[in-house]
Amino acid sequence: MKKLTYFPGCSAHGTSEEFDSTLKLVLKTLDVELEDIPDWNCCGATSAHVMTENLAYALPMRNLVLAEKLENTTMGIACASCYQRMKVTKVHMDENPELAKRINTTVVEEGTYKGTVDVKSMLQYFYEDIGVETIREKVTKSLAGLKVACYYGCLLTRPKDITKFDSPEYPVSMDQICEALGATATEFDYKTECCGASFSISNTEVVINLSGQVLAMAKESGAHAIVVACPLCQSNLDMRQPDIEKHQGVKYDIPVFYITQLMALAFGYPAGELKFPKHIVPVEGALANIGKILPVPEKVKKPIKAVEAESEDK
């Protein structure tokens, strides 16, 4: 059994509770035990780095220091925003020991930062540490017939020097996982466009506009559903969808799943355990496609391959 230090993030107890609970189901099947960071705090998300430099580093550093006290070498993070703040802090601290020492000694009192724990998003953990083939082996109920647009958003693969994962422009890790589950990943050009993020509350019109474009492109790609691995993307695309439809005068009716919900479904967990009633846009229509035989495409689609990493250090 593998062990993994787990950072759920604040929204796991709120808007993205279904991400957290289905993630735990999936990891049970994959034989991974989660170890929570005791008394973790908010990473500061969007706001800390917008307003102040010290807190932007100090808040994640406290979590990193607490994580180092556990034995595991990797910390898996569910929320994409938490992942990025934690990873940015880790990379900047490791590059600049002087800054690390200054923040550590003046603002973080929980212990000495050593930089021994690696930070990964759960998507990255599935892709790199578990592997697509292992995921394929665990599938008991294929999702064949379901066409999905995999939406990564800004934070899971960018900036590439920080995340060092997949492609910043056209990532494929989630597509490959979805195909391993039996689903078909559509060719979707808005994979890494921004959904409007935290402007959801303070500047809703921006989210209506940006998320509206993502929905339109997903629909155009022929997808029955969108798949995400970020709570903020999910809530912007799902909860704001009725507003977007009203604004654009278009009916999308496209549910937004967390990748872990689809994984759990394909691993044989009953739909009743996957928190589908929490979705604002009903999921039944999209899930009804599972098992239907897709029309044979005119052109044979090439299998999705990973784009060669651009960084020179590989």
Add this chain to the structure above:
Amino acid sequence: MITLGTQGKNTFLDDVNIKSGANVLECYQCGKCVGTCPVSQYMDFPPREIMQMIKLGLRNECYMANSHWFCLTCSACSGRCPREIDIPAVMEAVRHLAINENYVNDSKKVKEIRKFHDIFLDMIKRYGRNYELRMMAEFNIRTRNLFKDMHLAPKALLKGKIPLGVKPLKSAKAIKRMFAIAEKLEKNK
């Protein structure tokens, strides 16, 4: 007034470069960042113009622009920048300098964005974590817009999307101390 020479002290360009770790002089004004930026249409000056304004030393104009408040740090621009400039870091540097030097853009939009961040940080300071419902309620109260998003509330609450409870961290005091020190450090800069 445009200041180009150093006259013994840091120019605006120096300040931004030191704070961001980027070199704004590298920018050759291709405009790829503007085409990439998802929010450039909301900005007073899109990223390319901000870069040029920094080179020209237009400190006040940069501080007062809404551009750095609209930047979502999505890093799409820096990924495509042929000069590999960390543009979000530049935007952040301008914003931090403007905050530290008490420049206030009092347009309605910027005020609301700023208020959101203030409330968010306030939540962390008080509880150690963020509680979405409370944050949204406070945002509505503090921006005097009580009914914003109220149409979403019944559905979201019914579906258990947003929990009502607030449970502070065990080490909430440690977080409060962290905030106190950080605030002191920002002031002394």
